[in-house]
Amino acid sequence: MIVYRCEDTAESVFTAIYQAYEEKRDHRETYLSLTDDPMLFAEDIEVRADPVKSRKVINTLNRRFGGENSLQLSMALASEEADKAQAVYRTVAAGLAGNCRPGHLFDNLADDYIHRAFALARGVSTETGHQKQFLRFQELENKVLYSCIGPKNDVLVFLMPHFADRLPIENFMIYDEKRNLFGIHPAGGSWYLLRGEEADRPSGIVYSEDEIRYQELFRQFCHTIAIRERKNPKLQQSMLPLRFRKYMVEFC
Numbered sequence: 040m041i042v043y044r045c046e047d048t049a050e051s052v053f054t055a056i057y058q059a060y061e062e063k064r065d066h067r068e069t070y071l072s073l074t075d076d077p078m079l080f081a082e083d084i085e086v087r088a089d090p091v092k093s094r095k096v097i098n099t100l101n102r103r104f105g106g107e108n109s110l111q112l113s114m115a116l117a118s119e120e121a122d123k124a125q126a127v128y129r130t131v132a133a134g135l136a137g138n139c140r141p142g143h144l145f146d147n148l149a150d151d152y153i154h155r156a157f158a159l160a161r162g163v164s165t166e167t168g169h170q171k172q173f174l175r176f177q178e179l180e181n182k183v184l185y186s187c188i189g190p191k192n193d194v195l196v197f198l199m200p201h202f203a204d205r206l207p208i209e210n211f212m213i214y215d216e217k218r219n220l221f222g223i224h225p226a227g228g229s230w231y232l233l234r235g236e237e238a239d240r241p242s243g244i245v246y247s248e249d250e251i252r253y254q255e256l257f258r259q260f261c262h263t264i265a266i267r268e269r270k271n272p273k274l275q276q277s278m279l280p281l282r283f284r285k286y287m288v289e290f291c
Contacts (some may be wrong), residue, residue, distance in 0.1 A: 049117070054089045055086045160253055173287060188216070219240060
């Protein structure tokens with residue numbers, strides 16, 4: 040058994056996939072791990088993310104499977120589940136071995152690895168959709184739009200294009216406090232991600248006067264529009280999970 044020890048990044052996993060093919064490994068006897076947990080009678084190989092090798096793998100995925108399936112694989116790798124690297128690796132191996140046509144990588148859901156990768160990608164896609172709906176921007180004193188989120192999965196890279204397309208002339212920042220990751224969009228420019236150190240966590244945030252006024256008006260609106268006789272907490276919780284509410288102005 041060969042175990043490639045990867046970092047928890049898509050670039051590292053794609054580098055490991057490249058190495059597995061370059062070294063002509065038997066896919067059934069190869070495992071991609073994101074942890075340091077030992078495996079008996081296994082040879083460990085440390086993987087250092089290589090941008091060139093990673094880009095070659097991404098280009099192959101786009102060419103062989105199509106952009107949509109390639110995006111789904113990237114979404115699967117954004118999951119927090121520990122088995123995601125192996126699921127994606129074996130899904131890629133199955134698709135390349137079977138000469139899969141573009142757009143049909145996930146057709147064979149009877150395969151355990153393909154089914155797992157599909158489920159991981161669907162979970163990340165669902166959370167990305169929820170964040171697009173529930174994310175709240177707040178205007179800071181310096182007129183920058185700021186939002187704080189704490190998603191289960193690493194979805195910030197999928198959120199930034201959505202909001203950059205809708206707010207192209209705004210300076211805005213989305214902060215993933217769970218990963219200490221910043222998504223930054225300068226007005227009229229291109230967005231980028233920045234991973235901060237512990238000391239970089241935002242503190243002492245000051246909202247603009249208009250923002251404070253509108254927050255209060257919005258809270259009053261949300262409280263007064265409700266019809267007491269029609270309150271249904273269980274239904275509300277199913278439509279709006281509690282974990283999102285701590286980041287929403289109307290629930291503060």
